[in-house]
Amino acid sequence: GQNIDQPTEMTATEGAIVQINCTYQTSGFNGLFWYQQHAGEAPTFLSYNVLDGLEEKGRFSSFLSRSKGYSYLLLKELQMKDSASYLCAVKRSYIPTFGRGTSLIVHP
Amino acid sequence: DAMVIQNPRYQVTQFGKPVTLSCSQTLNHNVMYWYQQKSSQAPKLLFHYYDKDFNNEADTPDNFQSRRPNTSFCFLDIRSPGLGDAAMYLCATSRGGQGSTYEQYFGPGTRLTVT
Numbered sequence: 001g002q003n004i005d006q007p008t009e010m011t012a013t014e015g016a017i018v019q020i021n022c023t024y025q026t027s028g029f030n031g032l033f034w035y036q037q038h039a040g041e042a043p044t045f046l047s048y049n050v051l052d053g054l055e056e057k058g059r060f061s062s063f064l065s066r067s068k069g070y071s072y073l074l075l076k077e078l079q080m081k082d083s084a085s086y087l088c089a090v091k092r093s094y095i096p097t098f099g100r101g102t103s104l105i106v107h108p
Numbered sequence: 109d110a111m112v113i114q115n116p117r118y119q120v121t122q123f124g125k126p127v128t129l130s131c132s133q134t135l136n137h138n139v140m141y142w143y144q145q146k147s148s149q150a151p152k153l154l155f156h157y158y159d160k161d162f163n164n165e166a167d168t169p170d171n172f173q174s175r176r177p178n179t180s181f182c183f184l185d186i187r188s189p190g191l192g193d194a195a196m197y198l199c200a201t202s203r204g205g206q207g208s209t210y211e212q213y214f215g216p217g218t219r220l221t222v223t
Contacts, residue, residue, distance in 0.1 A: 031209070040196075041217070042198055042214035042217050043198075048209045094210060096212065099150055103148075
């Protein structure tokens with residue numbers, strides 16, 4: 001089975017940096033995704049990690065440590081539009097299983 | 109633009125009245141998924157098709173069925189909706205295989221209300 005844990009909610013200030021953590025336990029691992037989901041909308045793909053280390057993509061970076069079952073999503077230069085839910089998903093074979101998401105609130 | 113389309117966006121049905129949700133894709137992906145998502149919860153995988161092969165999750169109620177008549181279309185049938193089935197239903201597609209990113213592309217979802 002799989003167990004994925006993320007904080008329920010975080011708040012941050014516009015222009016700041018925020019780190020959203022995800023810990024997981026899984027019987028098989030084939031990569032970890034981060035998705036962004038605005039309220040009432042579908043998730044959209046942000047990043048993918050399969051090897052240990054940091055993947056950087058513009059304002060967003062994602063880190064993975066397979067030995068620790070740990071990942072984080074780093075958002076820099078926060079904008080109001082970054083207010084959304086951020087879902088961590090662990091892939092076993094080709095199937096991802098989602099965590100419940102972290103609701104990020106960005107305030108001025 | 110290649111995309112995943114879901115119809116309708118909003119569906120209201122009566123308790124016990126069968127309902128069908130539809131999903132189509134222009135991405136030519138061989139895997140299609142149906143997820144159920146309730147407020148502030150993780151998307152829960154109901155089932156998926158890998159090509160024509162149907163894969164049901166162990167805890168998906170028998171009330172939920174699916175059809176995939178061709179690569180582009182997939183349907184979710186709820187035979188006798190209960191109040192607990194009110195949720196957002198998300199269709200997603202991906203390429204199959206373990207060796208690469210193959211991220212999922214989601215449709216906009218169908219919000220189901222059961223009265």
